[in-house]
Amino acid sequence: MTISEAVKFELLRKMLLSRIFEEKIVSVYAAQDMKTPVHLCIGQEAVAAGVCQTLEKNDYVFSTHRNHGHLLCKGAAMMPMFAELYGREGGCSGGKGGSMHLLDDSCGCMGTSAIVGGSVPLAAGAGLAAKMHRNGRIAAAFFGDGASEEGSTYETLSFAALKKLPVLFICENNFYATSSHLSARQPTQQMCEKAAPFMPAIRIDGNNVEAVYDAAVTAAARARNGSGPSFIECVTYRWKGHVGPECDYEKGCRPKEELDKWLERCPVKTYRARLLAEGVVTDDMLKHLEARISADVEEAWAKARELPYPDGKNLTAGVYR
Amino acid sequence: MPWTKVLVDKTEFERTLGKDGLRGRTYKQALLEAQDQLLATDGRVYLIGEGIDDPGGVFGSTLGLAKKYGPDRVMDMPISENGMTGVTLGSAICGMRPILIHMRMDFLPMGMDMLVNHAAKWHYMTGGRLNAPLVIRSIIGKGWGSAAQHSQALHGLFLSVAGLKIAVPATPYDAKGLLISASRDGNPVLFCEHRWLYDFNGYVPEEQYSVEFGKAVVRRPGKDITIVAVSLMVYEAIKAAQELEKLGIDAEIVDPRTIKPLDMDTILSSVAKTGRLLIADCGPATGGFASETAARVAEKGFQYLKTRVGIIGLPDCPTPASPVLEKAFYPDSADIVRLAREMTGK
Numbered sequence: 001m002t003i004s005e006a007v008k009f010e011l012l013r014k015m016l017l018s019r020i021f022e023e024k025i026v027s028v029y030a031a032q033d034m035k036t037p038v039h040l041c042i043g044q045e046a047v048a049a050g051v052c053q054t055l056e057k058n059d060y061v062f063s064t065h066r067n068h069g070h071l072l073c074k075g076a077a078m079m080p081m082f083a084e085l086y087g088r089e090g091g092c093s094g095g096k097g098g099s100m101h102l103l104d105d106s107c108g109c110m111g112t113s114a115i116v117g118g119s120v121p122l123a124a125g126a127g128l129a130a131k132m133h134r135n136g137r138i139a140a141a142f143f144g145d146g147a148s149e150e151g152s153t154y155e156t157l158s159f160a161a162l163k164k165l166p167v168l169f170i171c172e173n174n175f176y177a178t179s180s181h182l183s184a185r186q187p188t189q190q191m192c193e194k195a196a197p198f199m200p201a202i203r204i205d206g207n208n209v210e211a212v213y214d215a216a217v218t219a220a221a222r223a224r225n226g227s228g229p230s231f232i233e234c235v236t237y238r239w240k241g242h243v244g245p246e247c248d249y250e251k252g253c254r255p256k257e258e259l260d261k262w263l264e265r266c267p268v269k270t271y272r273a274r275l276l277a278e279g280v281v282t283d284d285m286l287k288h289l290e291a292r293i294s295a296d297v298e299e300a301w302a303k304a305r306e307l308p309y310p311d312g313k314n315l316t317a318g319v320y321r
Numbered sequence: 322m323p324w325t326k327v328l329v330d331k332t333e334f335e336r337t338l339g340k341d342g343l344r345g346r347t348y349k350q351a352l353l354e355a356q357d358q359l360l361a362t363d364g365r366v367y368l369i370g371e372g373i374d375d376p377g378g379v380f381g382s383t384l385g386l387a388k389k390y391g392p393d394r395v396m397d398m399p400i401s402e403n404g405m406t407g408v409t410l411g412s413a414i415c416g417m418r419p420i421l422i423h424m425r426m427d428f429l430p431m432g433m434d435m436l437v438n439h440a441a442k443w444h445y446m447t448g449g450r451l452n453a454p455l456v457i458r459s460i461i462g463k464g465w466g467s468a469a470q471h472s473q474a475l476h477g478l479f480l481s482v483a484g485l486k487i488a489v490p491a492t493p494y495d496a497k498g499l500l501i502s503a504s505r506d507g508n509p510v511l512f513c514e515h516r517w518l519y520d521f522n523g524y525v526p527e528e529q530y531s532v533e534f535g536k537a538v539v540r541r542p543g544k545d546i547t548i549v550a551v552s553l554m555v556y557e558a559i560k561a562a563q564e565l566e567k568l569g570i571d572a573e574i575v576d577p578r579t580i581k582p583l584d585m586d587t588i589l590s591s592v593a594k595t596g597r598l599l600i601a602d603c604g605p606a607t608g609g610f611a612s613e614t615a616a617r618v619a620e621k622g623f624q625y626l627k628t629r630v631g632i633i634g635l636p637d638c639p640t641p642a643s644p645v646l647e648k649a650f651y652p653d654s655a656d657i658v659r660l661a662r663e664m665t666g667k
Contacts (some may be wrong), residue, residue: 094448096446105447110415118438121405121406122410123411132367156401158399321452
């Protein structure tokens with residue numbers, strides 16, 4: 001498919017936003033005043049960017065504990081995200097959710113689950129609601145390879161196919177559940193095989209943002225025209241450990257050579273070079289773009305840190321509506 | 322008042338309601354009517370459950386609704402309890418008002434992850450921005466060898482899960498009014514019915530009315546002992562009270578109607594009056610409604626108690642099958658009478 005220059009630029013912008021936002025977390029995390037476990041998606045940015053590029057503002061997204069990229073690429077406001085990471089009252093979850101439960105319902109980010117597989121049925125439910133409301137919205141579930149080991153995932157794929165729900169099931173196969181490798185957990189290494197009985201399921205290079213976008217465009221069109229759900233397995237890799245800002249190969253969680261190989265396949269660096277070569281962007285444009293995103297991130301971060309903490313008196317507010 | 326009156330048998334029902342010209346309905350008809358009215362008046366409401374459109378219509382409680390509203394709003398469900406709890410929850414977060422039905426309460430634990438980890442938490446962990454108006458109806462079975470996996474009363478198990486509400490209607494009036502409240506509540510609600518209540522009769526107004534959560538009702542005023550009874554045990558307590566009256570013991574029966582939230586004010590003021598507390602639950606005595614209520618009264622109303630708290634509940638044992646074992650397993654009005662006599666010394 002032909003991708004317009006404007007879309008290409010936007011794909012790169014989304015990935016850079018995700019990368020710069022999380023690099024900010026890495027740079028400040030050691031200070032230990034961001035008191036929440038952070039699950040970084042550095043290295044996986046192309047998936048969120050490519051999928052969210054096909055979604056409208058009102059379309060629904062349900063995500064996981066590794067959610068920063070999904071929210072940012074869907075258009076979530078950055079300052080309340082930082083504020084939530086700092087446990088502030090002005091955080092997107094009022095300091096009640098933390099890093100694993102970010103949301104921005106104003107752009108369809110309806111919450112994130114830190115239970116593996118949680119996003120899968122919830123997104124299908126969003127698709128069911130959209131279908132019942134006939135409001136034309138579609139839903140995307142982001143989840144990892146581990147979620148394909150949960151029974152509820154199969155239950156949901158089956159039901160979504162039965163009812164032709166407008167849902168994109170986006171599996172980010174990064175090969176690791178915490179530090180357990182996929183080969184120790186599953187008889188197949190191809191997650192798409194597990195969805196194939198239910199719906200169109202493909203496996204693509206999740207570090208190639210245009211490949212992700214291309215697959216998501218097809219899936220979104222299918223969802224919007226009433227043909228039902230699709231499953232996209234995006235093969236990718238997280239650079240950091242399961243949780244926290246450090247790499248984990250030093251601890252023996254995985255071989256350094258494996259990480260090095262994926263570092264070379266950086267989705268941001270690769271795409272940046274490609275757009276330069278294609279003449280879609282110039283060095284000056286890139287410098288300007290990166291400077292602007294960095295300034296936005298800095299501003300959001302600084303503002304978030306100035307916000308007050310929640311009042312302990314409000315501990316139990318919001319348990320019930 | 323007709324809406325607090327518990328009619329133990331059909332002849333009493335016909336005598337009482339017929340005399341006053343009041344509208345009588347069974348428990349299952351009350352549930353059916355509540356859902357019919359919700360479906361008719363709220364486009365966000367839909368029903369989903371395994372076999373919901375079967376000829377039996379979930380023991381009569383959904384009879385005819387699939388035909389009337391069609392399969393998109395009264396939807397048969399795959400045997401996928403956890404996934405479907407999640408799907409209905411996702412739809413609730415995005416604006417629907419689903420009512421998910423388990424014909425047996427025993428199927429509820431299969432949806433534990435979506436219920437406990439997700440539904441109960443969504444409002445709180447989204448900082449109150451989103452909510453989860455999901456109602457889950459489930460039916461407690463009893464007898465005829467239903468045994469360990471078709472007769473559990475698990476309502477008490479969920480008391481410790483903040484974010485859930487739990488309704489345990491005993492009368493047709495409350496079945497309808499609480500179900501309407503549950504659907505409008507905005508929070509996830511476990512709506513716990515008892516199969517043996519389905520054919521009980523009582524006053525049920527035709528209009529769409531609601532019964533407030535967290536408001537107990539005194540089914541029978543008395544001065545000697547407070548019996549807090551739940552669901553089917555309300556009827557056993559009424560029968561027991563009639564026996565106790567003959568022995569000169571005047572029992573007050575409190576039906577909490579919802580156990581989460583629990584109307585402790587009504588319970589405590591009753592105990593303050595009678596000085597004695599007996600709790601009769603149709604669930605396990607251990608770690609459930611009875612022990613929780615006993616603990617709260619010990620905490621807030623110890624000074625009122627003239628004697629030890631009495632608990633009637635199921636023993637620490639899975640439900641057996643043989644009728645002889647069932648009889649030994651389930652407490653009834655005679656057990657309440659025996660315990661109340663011991664506690665009052667009469």
